[in-house]
Amino acid sequence: MLDKNKAGRESEVGNGNQRRPGLRTLVPVIGCLAVGLSTVLALATSPVFAQAAPPPPAVTVSLPLQKEITEWDQFTGQFAPVDSVEIRARVSGYLTEIHFTDGQIVKKGDLLFVIDPRPYEATLATMRAQRAQAEAQVELATRQLGRSAELRKKDYEPASNYDQRSSDLKVATAAVESAKSAIRSAELNVEFTRIMAPITGRISNHQVSIGNLVTGNESGTTTLLTTIVSLDPIYFNFDLSEADNLAYQRATARGALRSTRDNSIAVSLHLSDEKGWPHAGKMDFVDNHVDRSSGTIRARAIFANPDGLFTAGQFGRIRIPGSEPYKAILIPDAALVTDQSRKIVLTVNDDNIVVPKVVRPGPASDGLRIIRDGLLPTDRIVINGLMRARPGAKVAPHPGTIEPEPETD
DSSP: OHHHHHHHHHHHHHHHHHHSOOHHHHHHHHHHHHHHHHHHHHHHTSHHHHTTSOOOOEEEEEOOEEEEEOOEEEEEEEEEESOEEEEEOSSOEEEEEEOSOTTOEEOTTOEEEEEOOHHHHHHHHHHHHHHHHHHHHHHHHHHHHHHHHHHHHTTOSOHHHHHHHHHHHHHHHHHHHHHHHHHHHHHHHHHHTEEEOSSSEEEOOOSSOTTOEEOOOSSSOOOEEEEEEOOSSEEEEEEEEHHHHHHHHHHHHTTSSOOTTOTTOEEEEEOTTOOSOOEEEEEEEEOSSOBTTTTEEEEEEEEOOTTOOOOTTOEEEEEEESSOOEEEEEEOGGGEEEETTEEEEEEEOTTSBEEEEEEEEEEEETTEEEEEESOOTTOEEEEEOGGGOOTTOBOEEEEOOOOOOOOOO
16 A cells, blocks of 8 residues: 555656756756857858848949039020111112022122113203303303403493393303202212112012112102122121129129120020031120010120021021139039939948038039039049939949030030
């Protein structure tokens, strides 16, 4: 009985030990866990696992381009001739001759039209005859006055007769002068029947054909025959806004820019099918008032046109200097990032950390953007790989270059 009870208690004790293991049993388990954790930490810090971490993103960086430039303002305008003449008849008559081809180049003094001169030649002949008659009267009056003077000395003739002879001579002399004046007028009318080119330039088409009656006088409406415009040099008219004109005046007042009224300011121009600015000229006029209806002021430049490339009325684009030459900082437009209303450039410091900088951009020049403020010449800016660069993150910079591009506008 006692053995059975002892065996039962030992059995119960053995079952209790299995439910609650002792410290001696837990020590090997904890040791195994510690060994496993140290193994994991060792593996995590091993070179194999370190190479698996992502490398810094690669970006291309470059110093800003520094270049001496002149800022330019561009305007659209039209060519206009320096001289433009309407050829009109100065005497009336039938048109008998046309001595040019429509659209050709004519020289000053070239014969253009002929109006029938015969009526005016007849009038000229009449005036010359009247002058001869008046000269004959002068000769007669001179002789009569001489005889009257001799008689008057001997008191054979009253003083009234002498006075009459003297008056007759003066009247005859005045008649001669009147006849001469009439002759000059008749000669002019004959000359006006041959219409000459007053300037050198390109002539338009004839407005009146041979055989038509043209009207020309000093008081009434005269007949327009054609027009001539000069070609070389040629004007280019364009309009400045009131704000632009005020900005130029402010810059001139502080000595940053020469006056737009200075006739030595160099400008350049291109036509609609041209690239760059191949034509050089100079400004020669700015108007004296602002147009109240448009708020603009008329300005003008002059260009050489030896080949007749420019035509009056043709449109073109002109640029005028908006600053004196200065050394500017230039970057590509692709390097600018917009953050709401600010423009930002991503730079890389000496630790290869991306540092954003707020900048104030200016106009474009040579295909690049002028940076007026916020960037130093020694800053390394990201010019390629901006999507991979994050402010405050580390990057792998690769050197690049910024090259200017020729302007096409």
